[in-house]
Amino acid sequence: MNDRIIFEDVSKFYGEILGVNRVNLSIPPGITSLVGPNGSGKTTLMNLMTGLVRPTRGRIQVLDYSIDDPENLFKIVGYSTQFDSFPKGLTGFQFVYSYLRLGGRDSQSAEQLAWRAIERVNLVDAAKRNVAGYSKGMRQRIRLAQALSHEPKVLVLDEPLNGLDPLARSEMIALFRSTAAQGCYVIISSHILHEVDVISDQVILLSNGYVVAEGKIQNVRSEIQEHPTQILIRCHQPRELAAKMLEYPHTIEVSIHKDERGLLLKTRDADRFYLAMNEIALSGIDIESVAPADDDVLSVYEYLIGSEEVVR
Amino acid sequence: MKKIWWAQIKAVIRLEMKKTFFAKRGLWIYVLAAMPVMLFVAYAIVSSHQQSRSANIARQGERQLSYQDLRAVHSGMTTEEVIAALGKPSASFDWSENRPSPTKPGVILNVLHEDYHYSDGQNDLFVGIADGKVENIHIRHANNLGQDSIMFAGVFQFFFLRLGIFFGCLGIFMNLFRGEILDRSLHFYFLAPVRREVVMAGKFLAGLLATCTIFVTSEILQTVAFLWHFPAGARDVYLYHNHGLEHAAIYLGVTVLACVGYGAFFLVAGMMFKNPILPAAAILIWEGINPFLPAVLRHFSVIYYLKSLCPVDIPSPPGTSPIFALLVSNADPVAPPIAIVGVLVVALIALYVSSLQVRRLEINYTAE
Numbered sequence: 001m002n003d004r005i006i007f008e009d010v011s012k013f014y015g016e017i018l019g020v021n022r023v024n025l026s027i028p029p030g031i032t033s034l035v036g037p038n039g040s041g042k043t044t045l046m047n048l049m050t051g052l053v054r055p056t057r058g059r060i061q062v063l064d065y066s067i068d069d070p071e072n073l074f075k076i077v078g079y080s081t082q083f084d085s086f087p088k089g090l091t092g093f094q095f096v097y098s099y100l101r102l103g104g105r106d107s108q109s110a111e112q113l114a115w116r117a118i119e120r121v122n123l124v125d126a127a128k129r130n131v132a133g134y135s136k137g138m139r140q141r142i143r144l145a146q147a148l149s150h151e152p153k154v155l156v157l158d159e160p161l162n163g164l165d166p167l168a169r170s171e172m173i174a175l176f177r178s179t180a181a182q183g184c185y186v187i188i189s190s191h192i193l194h195e196v197d198v199i200s201d202q203v204i205l206l207s208n209g210y211v212v213a214e215g216k217i218q219n220v221r222s223e224i225q226e227h228p229t230q231i232l233i234r235c236h237q238p239r240e241l242a243a244k245m246l247e248y249p250h251t252i253e254v255s256i257h258k259d260e261r262g263l264l265l266k267t268r269d270a271d272r273f274y275l276a277m278n279e280i281a282l283s284g285i286d287i288e289s290v291a292p293a294d295d296d297v298l299s300v301y302e303y304l305i306g307s308e309e310v311v312r
Numbered sequence: 313m314k315k316i317w318w319a320q321i322k323a324v325i326r327l328e329m330k331k332t333f334f335a336k337r338g339l340w341i342y343v344l345a346a347m348p349v350m351l352f353v354a355y356a357i358v359s360s361h362q363q364s365r366s367a368n369i370a371r372q373g374e375r376q377l378s379y380q381d382l383r384a385v386h387s388g389m390t391t392e393e394v395i396a397a398l399g400k401p402s403a404s405f406d407w408s409e410n411r412p413s414p415t416k417p418g419v420i421l422n423v424l425h426e427d428y429h430y431s432d433g434q435n436d437l438f439v440g441i442a443d444g445k446v447e448n449i450h451i452r453h454a455n456n457l458g459q460d461s462i463m464f465a466g467v468f469q470f471f472f473l474r475l476g477i478f479f480g481c482l483g484i485f486m487n488l489f490r491g492e493i494l495d496r497s498l499h500f501y502f503l504a505p506v507r508r509e510v511v512m513a514g515k516f517l518a519g520l521l522a523t524c525t526i527f528v529t530s531e532i533l534q535t536v537a538f539l540w541h542f543p544a545g546a547r548d549v550y551l552y553h554n555h556g557l558e559h560a561a562i563y564l565g566v567t568v569l570a571c572v573g574y575g576a577f578f579l580v581a582g583m584m585f586k587n588p589i590l591p592a593a594a595i596l597i598w599e600g601i602n603p604f605l606p607a608v609l610r611h612f613s614v615i616y617y618l619k620s621l622c623p624v625d626i627p628s629p630p631g632t633s634p635i636f637a638l639l640v641s642n643a644d645p646v647a648p649p650i651a652i653v654g655v656l657v658v659a660l661i662a663l664y665v666s667s668l669q670v671r672r673l674e675i676n677y678t679a680e
Contacts, residue, residue, distance in 0.1 A: 047675065050503065051502070052502055052503075052674065053675065054672070070506065070507065070508060071505055071510075074505035074506075075505045081503070083499055085495055085497045087500050088331060089330055098323065098327055101319075101323040101326070102320060102323045102501065102504035103320070103504050103506060104320050104505070104506070106319075
């Protein structure tokens, strides 16, 4: 019994063009974000995971199923793609309903599940309208309803927040969280980092078809030894604290915050820094708070790739 | 077959029917299917008009004429002799012509022409008289079901089968996968918990249902239009005593088999080729050169079996070139049961290749 989504040395080439190369992943339950600029291989990875494209090399397994077995694979997988086209002439309801009927469900159960999924994405009022007349956000939501409709264990969502207004975004994020909380695997791709930063249990950072880092954001950050950690310390005596910190060899740089009530410190050894902080606290300097300033996805991504394509 | 597969096939068919029947880009298929119907309707209208005119001419004539009476007129008879034999014509037309004298050079003669039209009610005799003597004779025979059934067979084999059904199947079956790849909507099927072979089978059956409905309807209408203008008695004799009904049923069967055979070919072609013109041209040429192929290769063709099933042989007109005669005739027909199995085997081979192809098919719309 396998409880992970596994990529083993997976490469995908479209002719001469690299999709992804030598990908090794083991994705646990929870929300996993694939992050990278356009063309980094996020969609290819998702299409590989769902069998829409085949790996040129390597093996992929989704829990206990092979990607070559769509009949069983899609009983546990729901995929909301980025392809913004639908079978012609269908209403939103028919789109979800037909998908369920394709899966072999009887009319009554398909109807029930379709309405439940449509309710979950708040699209009941528009469900009887033709999809061709939907706005971008509505099309995004009906695709999501389709992916959710058969209550899959693995939910793969390609840029699921694209085209949604802020209210719909927060509703969808809540939906992803509740789905993940039930022990499901929610795989989200995005090139908007702050979007996934707050909801992801783990991230997979991609660049030019390569996985450059994976794991929990904080763990990924700590793996980047060559890059100093930035820490924001709030206190009433920032200059004294700065002087003391500079006595430690692992401190690289200290700058006083412009409000004179804190400082930003760069250290090459975070563990030693925290030990040092304990000593300093005992010496009488009143420290209000200590917080890492660069363990968000954006910082990690910039350290790893130095990409300017990432949307902030 | 698993019960769920059949439910899934029905779901695919439901989704496909609207697209195959009502797609704007498929409108030309209806035109293609309607063309032979229009041809036979036009033929029936013209024939009916001629029949009623012949009947009128016969009715208005001085006496009731038989076919033998019409045949009695020959070149060189005088106007008086013709009128003595057939009576005064009910329809005639005269005109004059200035013609150089054959005996006196430089002399121009004024020649009086008379055209007489007789009829026995079905066959028409046109007599051309110049200067009081019969110069030319033309007998237009009444429509004959036996002769017309050969014409029907010609239209069926050379237009309906080789062009109508062929291109109709191309339009419908090639679009089953290729059309959705171009519309970027094929992934809808590939994301469902359904075997791809089941999707393929559903799409094939939807295509078959559409083409059979369109072309079988066309074939029925053609038969109705073809028989419509004949007298009821002649129709009954043809249908019930001269294998007419049997032939009509065979034509319908051949139409269905053609849809199965060409449908399977174009289904696989739609998955393998981006441009439908290339496989269409290749299959059209392959089917066209079938009579010239070695016996072994001839078996891998739909038309080879369909020709063997067609109930009416089309005779080659005298003086036909051997190459054309080979195209028209079926020099090496197979027995009907073998022909039916042959088409089905060819279709099954194509469907097997399709099933392999559909498993390999990837969703990569940007490459299209």
